Amino acid sequence: MARTRDHAPSQRATIHQAAARAHYDQDILYPLIDAAIIGTVAIVQDGQPIAIPMAIARLEDHIYLHGSRTSRLMQHLAAGHELCISLTHLDGLVVARSGMHCSANYRSAVVHGRGQVVEDEVEKAQRLHDIVEALIPGSRGDFREHLPKELKATTLIAVSLAEAACKIRTGEPNDDKDDLDLPYWAGVIPIERQYGEPIPAADLSTAVATPAYALHYPQRA
Amino acid sequence: MARTRDHAPSQRATIHQAAARAHYDQDILYPLIDAAIIGTVAIVQDGQPIAIPMAIARLEDHIYLHGSRTSRLMQHLAAGHELCISLTHLDGLVVARSGMHCSANYRSAVVHGRGQVVEDEVEKAQRLHDIVEALIPGSRGDFREHLPKELKATTLIAVSLAEAACKIRTGEPNDDKDDLDLPYWAGVIPIERQYGEPIPAADLSTAVATPAYALHYPQRA
Numbered sequence: 234m235a236r237t238r239d240h241a242p243s244q245r246a247t248i249h250q251a252a253a254r255a256h257y258d259q260d261i262l263y264p265l266i267d268a269a270i271i272g273t274v275a276i277v278q279d280g281q282p283i284a285i286p287m288a289i290a291r292l293e294d295h296i297y298l299h300g301s302r303t304s305r306l307m308q309h310l311a312a313g314h315e316l317c318i319s320l321t322h323l324d325g326l327v328v329a330r331s332g333m334h335c336s337a338n339y340r341s342a343v344v345h346g347r348g349q350v351v352e353d354e355v356e357k358a359q360r361l362h363d364i365v366e367a368l369i370p371g372s373r374g375d376f377r378e379h380l381p382k383e384l385k386a387t388t389l390i391a392v393s394l395a396e397a398a399c400k401i402r403t404g405e406p407n408d409d410k411d412d413l414d415l416p417y418w419a420g421v422i423p424i425e426r427q428y429g430e431p432i433p434a435a436d437l438s439t440a441v442a443t444p445a446y447a448l449h450y451p452q453r454a
Numbered sequence: 455m456a457r458t459r460d461h462a463p464s465q466r467a468t469i470h471q472a473a474a475r476a477h478y479d480q481d482i483l484y485p486l487i488d489a490a491i492i493g494t495v496a497i498v499q500d501g502q503p504i505a506i507p508m509a510i511a512r513l514e515d516h517i518y519l520h521g522s523r524t525s526r527l528m529q530h531l532a533a534g535h536e537l538c539i540s541l542t543h544l545d546g547l548v549v550a551r552s553g554m555h556c557s558a559n560y561r562s563a564v565v566h567g568r569g570q571v572v573e574d575e576v577e578k579a580q581r582l583h584d585i586v587e588a589l590i591p592g593s594r595g596d597f598r599e600h601l602p603k604e605l606k607a608t609t610l611i612a613v614s615l616a617e618a619a620c621k622i623r624t625g626e627p628n629d630d631k632d633d634l635d636l637p638y639w640a641g642v643i644p645i646e647r648q649y650g651e652p653i654p655a656a657d658l659s660t661a662v663a664t665p666a667y668a669l670h671y672p673q674r675a
Contacts, residue, residue, distance in 0.1 A: 245499075245500075245502065245504070249525070249526065250521075250522060250524075250525045250526075250527070270544060270547070270558065271542050271544050271558065271560070273494035273496070273505050273540045273542070274505075275494070275496035275503035275504065275505035275538070276503050277498050277501065277502070277503045278466075279466075280498065280536075281466065281498070281536045281538070281566070282496035282497050282498045282503055282504075282536055282537060282538045283466070283496065283503075283538055283564075284494050284495075284496035284505055284538045284539070284540035284564065285540060285564065286540060286542040286560070286562045288558060300471075301471060303471075304470070304471045305470065305471075306471070315501075315502045315503055316503060317496070317502070317503045317504055317505045318505070319494050319505035319506060319507060321492050321494070321507040323491060323492050323647075325650075326491070326589070326590060326671070328590060328593065328596075328652075328668060329597070330597060330598060331597050331598050331600070331601075331604075332582060332583055332585075332586040332597045332600065333582070333600060333601075333604040333608065335586055335589070335590070335597075337491065337492065337509060339492070339507070341507045343504075343505065343506065345502070361553060361554070362553055364553075365553040365556055368547070368556070369547060369549060369556070369643075372549065375549075375638045375639055376550070376551060376552050376553045376556075376638055377551060377552050377633060377636055377638065379552070379553060379554060380552075380554075383552075383554040387554070405655050405656060405657075406655055408655075408657075412598060413657055414659065415598055416659075416661070416662060417596045417597055417598065417662065418596055418654070418658065418662050418663075418664060418665050418668060419654070419655040419657075419658050419662075420652050420653050420654040420655045420658060420664070420668065421652070421653045421655075422590075422649055422650070422652050422653075422668055422671050423649070423650030423651070423652075423653065424647060424648070424649055424650070425647075425648050425650065426544075426645060426646075426647060426648070427645070427646050427647070427648040428643055428644070428645055429546075429643070429644030429645070429646065430644070431549075431641050431642065431643050431644075432641050432642045432643075432644065433639070433640070433641040434626050434627055434629075434640040434641045434642075435626060436626075436629075436634055436640075437639065437640050437641060438635065438637075440637070441637060441638065441639050441640075442639075443639060443641070444639050447549060447639060447641065447643055450547070450643050
């Protein structure tokens with residue numbers, strides 16, 4: 234996916250509905266992924282669609298998915314079948330004078346591709362640390378090293394971001410002109426994600442202070 | 455789906471991975487859906503998985519999806535093809551002493567089924583009002599009536615909740631016993647959704663006060 238582009242990278246990644254809200258730029262896609270923690274991964278199994286929430290992390294030009302080697306989903310992804318990853322940030326409820334014009338403000342992304350297994354053990358260990366750092370920025374070094382059995386039990390999958398699309402709605406309700414003077418409220422109820430005070434584990438030694446990365450988890454919508 | 459049950463309603467709705475976190479009760483599923491505003495709808499098109507975010511609302515024992523009659527997705531759903539709806543509430547980041555035990559607290563649901571078009575115009579108009587009320591509780595009556603052309607342009611789909619599963623993680627990190635005395639922090643960074651002060655539309659008459667439903671939008675995680 235190009236840093237900036239004004240057209241879809243493929244047929245299936247083309248947004249037709251409300252096409253004015255479509256974006257195909259890396260510069261828009263990557264921050265959207267980086268602000269997400271969970272995405273929904275869709276696959277086709279026995280001809281049926283399956284959609285499962287998973288932790289997602291972007292490292293360079295790929296989204297990484299990880300999970301147990303024994304999971305059916307990870308085995309399916311590891312086999313290189315087609316997948317689709319969708320993520321959404323909900324930014325507000327849009328209330329119009331008519332129910333039909335009620336809407337939501339959101340930033341969403343859809344990625345089409347196939348998984349590629351990270352086989353190299355050194356790369357895999359490194360990427361898994363990088364994923365934790367991507368999801369919990371500033372935490373690097375505050376964990377013990379991976380154990381060989383953990384690495385063996387984990388499947389790590391990279392999905393290229395070459396084929397993706399974003400859709401974004403912002404701003405005001407789009408009421409019909411005829412409705413503007415009706416005595417009904419219209420506007421936006423903003424929504425944001427809030428990160429609370431970190432809660433230390435019950436079995437944490439009192440000698441371990443709460444680190445800055447937990448106290449100041451960066452706002453991610 | 456039964457009000458309470460301890461087993462999956464079908465083979466494909468059975469959770470194998472971390473099965474202790476699985477729930478198949480209506481009493482758990484319905485509040486999870488009601489707390490959601492957006493779900494991810496997965497379909498199979500030309501053999502490929504497609505996952506698209508959509509507004510979801512539960513009315514009785516169905517999730518309702520609505521959209522433009524001209525949209526390819528709505529046409530696919532209206533044709534009765536298999537679909538899968540997934541939704542996730544992210545409640546916290548779980549930080550362990552090892553990267554591999556880092557996790558997330560979440561409440562998720564996955565629904566398998568097929569769409570059924572609501573054809574009856576009276577029922578459709580009523581359901582569309584009910585959907586707005588489900589998404590913006592207390593707003594009923596603060597909208598003009600649907601126009602015939604709006605109803606005609608909208609496809610409304612009901613999906614039975616008979617085949618669904620929930621997966622929930624709560625609480626502390628699950629560190630290895632050997633790691634408990636390591637000098638690394640462990641705990642939970644809580645996450646919640648926050649609803650801001652309503653922003654009236656720029657073209658709203660000053661005679662229209664902000665209604666209670668917007669000022670006190672009920673907390674939905």
